[in-house]
Amino acid sequence: MWYSLIGFLAIIIQLIINSDLLYRRKxxxxxxxxxxxxxxxxxxxxxxTDALWGILYQYKLSFLLFLDTEIYFAVMALSVLLWxxxxxxxxxxxxxxxxxxxxxxxxxxxxxxxxxxxxxxTPILFSISSNGEYHASLMRYVxxxxxxxxxxxxxxxxxxxxxxxxxxxxxxxxTIAFFGLAMILAISAQILYPLLPLYSIGCLLGCCxxxxxxxxxxxVEYDTIQREIAYTKERQRNLNAxxxxxxxxxxxxxESRDQNTGTHIRKTASYVNAxxxxxxxxxxxxxxxxxxxxxxxxxxxxxxxxxKINVPDSILNKPDxxxxxxxxxxxxxxxxxxxxxxxxxxxTPDSEYLNDAKDLAxxxxxxxxxxxxxxxxxxxxxxxxxxxxxxxxxxxxxVSNRAYKKKFPLEKAFAIIREESGxxxxxxxxxxxxxxxxxxxxxxxxxxxx
Numbered sequence: 001m002w003y004s005l006i007g008f009l010a011i012i013i014q015l016i017i018n019s020d021l022l023y024r025r026k027x028x029x030x031x032x033x034x035x036x037x038x039x040x041x042x043x044x045x046x047x048x049t050d051a052l053w054g055i056l057y058q059y060k061l062s063f064l065l066f067l068d069t070e071i072y073f074a075v076m077a078l079s080v081l082l083w084x085x086x087x088x089x090x091x092x093x094x095x096x097x098x099x100x101x102x103x104x105x106x107x108x109x110x111x112x113x114x115x116x117x118x119x120x121x122t123p124i125l126f127s128i129s130s131n132g133e134y135h136a137s138l139m140r141y142v143x144x145x146x147x148x149x150x151x152x153x154x155x156x157x158x159x160x161x162x163x164x165x166x167x168x169x170x171x172x173x174x175t176i177a178f179f180g181l182a183m184i185l186a187i188s189a190q191i192l193y194p195l196l197p198l199y200s201i202g203c204l205l206g207c208c209x210x211x212x213x214x215x216x217x218x219x220v221e222y223d224t225i226q227r228e229i230a231y232t233k234e235r236q237r238n239l240n241a242x243x244x245x246x247x248x249x250x251x252x253x254x255e256s257r258d259q260n261t262g263t264h265i266r267k268t269a270s271y272v273n274a275x276x277x278x279x280x281x282x283x284x285x286x287x288x289x290x291x292x293x294x295x296x297x298x299x300x301x302x303x304x305x306x307x308k309i310n311v312p313d314s315i316l317n318k319p320d321x322x323x324x325x326x327x328x329x330x331x332x333x334x335x336x337x338x339x340x341x342x343x344x345x346x347x348t349p350d351s352e353y354l355n356d357a358k359d360l361a362x363x364x365x366x367x368x369x370x371x372x373x374x375x376x377x378x379x380x381x382x383x384x385x386x387x388x389x390x391x392x393x394x395x396x397x398x399v400s401n402r403a404y405k406k407k408f409p410l411e412k413a414f415a416i417i418r419e420e421s422g423x424x425x426x427x428x429x430x431x432x433x434x435x436x437x438x439x440x441x442x443x444x445x446x447x448x449x450x
Contacts (some may be wrong), residue, residue, distance in 0.1 A: 004058075006197045010204040014044050017211050020219075025442035035089045036215070039082035043203050046075045050200045057195075060132025069126060069134070073143065076199070080147055081105040086153050087176055091161050092313045101153065108146060115139055134193055144191050155180030167313050168217060175213040178207040180346025243295040260284050263447050264396055270443045271392035275429065278436040279388075283430055288384055289304050293356070300357030304364050305335025331365070335374040338362030359383035364390050367424045379426075387426040391417060391433050394424070399444055400434060 018040055021033060049072045056065040084105040119125045125138045126163045156178040162173035186202020264356065276297060280289045308316060309331050315326050322330060341358040348354070363377060363386035368377030372390075382390075398413035408416070414437070421430040435439065 003054030003195075004199050005054075007047045007054060007200055010047040011044055011051065012106045012202055013204060014040065014047065014207060017208065018215075021215065033215075034088040035082070039079060039086050042075055042079040042082050043207060044205065046072070046079055047200055049075055054197070057132065057134065062128050062130055062132045065132060066097070066128045069128070070119065071124065073116055074113060076147075077143075079203075080150055080236050081109045083179075084150065084154060086307065087158060089172070090176065091158060093157075093161075097157070105150065105201065108150065112143060115143075126393050134194065141191060144187050148187050151180040151187070153181045155184075165448045168221070172214045172217065175209060179210055182206040182209070191350045246400075248381055264400065265302040265305065265401075266327075267396045267443065267447050268304065268389065268392045270300060270447075271395060271440060272301045272388055273435045274439040274443065275388050275391060275432050277427070278432040278439075282432060282435070284432065285384060296353040296356045297360070297388070300354065300360055300385070301363070301389065301392075303341065303357045304339055304360040305333065305336070305337065306361055306395065307333035309340075310336045324405045334362055356385050358388050359385050362386070364393055366390070368426050372424075387429050391425050391429050392419070395433075395440070412446065 021037055021040065049068055053065065053068050053072060056068055084102055087093075088102055091098070092103075115125055118332050123135070123137050125137050125143065125229045126140055127135045129135065151213065158173050158177040158180070162177065165173060182205055183202050186198050186206075188200075189198040190196070209433060254408050274293075276289065276294050279285060280294065286321075311330055315322065315329055318326070338361050341354055341361055343360065346350075360383075362374065363383055366372035366375070366377045366382045366386060368379060368387070370376050370384070393416055395413055398408045398416060401407045414434070417425065417430060417433060421427045
């Protein structure tokens with residue numbers, strides 16, 4: 001009975017120390033864990049067949065003992081194959097030698113299955129007498145000897161690879177090599193003492209060592225990396241929040257000089273967000289509209305009028321219609337805004353996101369038919385972000401009070417946007433604008449009540 005107790009004890013220990021790996025189906029820390037788990041399950045299955053073997057042998061249940069021994073050898077060969085796959089995966093051994101070694105493991109497993117099938121008819125591996133006695137045959141020693149050779153080659157190969165690594169990885173490689181050496185000793189002892197659970201003991205000790213010095217160390221390393229990633233993400237979120245706050249503050253400073261525009265920068269940013277997300281929903285401009293692009297454009301939207309900092313207050317706040325000369329000065333804010341942001345890009349590291357802000361500031365007064373300013377761009381030559389802002393900017397101007405005009409009713413504002421489709425605005429942007437009509441109205445009402 002003590003033979004079986006060792007097998008059951010091995011199962012309990014394996015389940016306890018590897019519970020995290022066995023029961024976790026998601027969040028695999030390392031790709032190699034996917035290969036170690038099947039190996040571990042095969043070892044636990046082997047422990048189960050070994051424990052059952054002890055009970056059946058004690059009670060001399062010949063037929064069941066024969067079947068269990070057949071399964072015993074099959075699972076043993078499978079574990080050797082799965083261990084080979086795990087080690088090669090861990091070593092990233094995708095070379096010819098690794099492929100040959102893995103193919104050899106598969107061949108060994110298939111050949112053993114054939115031998116086990118033949119053993120039903122001719123005792124070439126083992127036999128069980130009618131009184132429940134176990135008798136080893138010649139091929140049993142061949143099978144065990146082949147396993148010794150496989151573990152030896154894998155261990156030497158792993159040790160050689162460890163010489164090309166450093167620190168913790170070197171230790172892990174050598175721990176894996178140690179597992180093979182431990183199995184060589186266990187198999188050698190099992191050959192000499194077939195009625196002792198030495199193979200099972202070797203598997204248990206080897207797996208405990210791998211768990212302690214490979215899997216647990218990887219877990220600590222993984223947790224450390226995850227904490228660092230979380231810290232970096234939190235820091236990046238804080239930097240992004242600071243960046244956004246600075247952009248809004250700068251835009252507010254510019255807007256505070258313009259008594260006509262009120263909450264213009266925030267409303268237009270909200271309209272841009274609604275339009276661009278509708279474009280994404282419709283599958284338009286797939287190559288351009290990514291999540292990162294949406295984030296950059298929406299965050300940059302408040303800076304579209306930053307060039308007005310260069311326009312005199314007398315023009316910004318004039319209650320009457322601008323003269324031609326005054327309008328020329330007002331028009332310069334687009335090009336000036338682009339230059340201001342371009343200068344920020346030049347002196348600020350990692351500021352590529354401001355390229356969209358530059359496009360918004362420079363080109364949001366361009367028209368689809370080429371009649372806009374500052375460069376008279378037309379059609380697709382106008383950056384997408386600027387085409388989106390053009391609709392948002394004009395719509396907000398239409399539905400907002402100005403010193404020189406009263407705000408238009410929503411229906412009239414929508415009608416004007418529709419009329420300008422294909423002349424002032426990109427028709428696809430207008431279609432998305434109308435598709436998001438309910439959201440546009442909600443935004444307008446929200447700001448109207450603030």
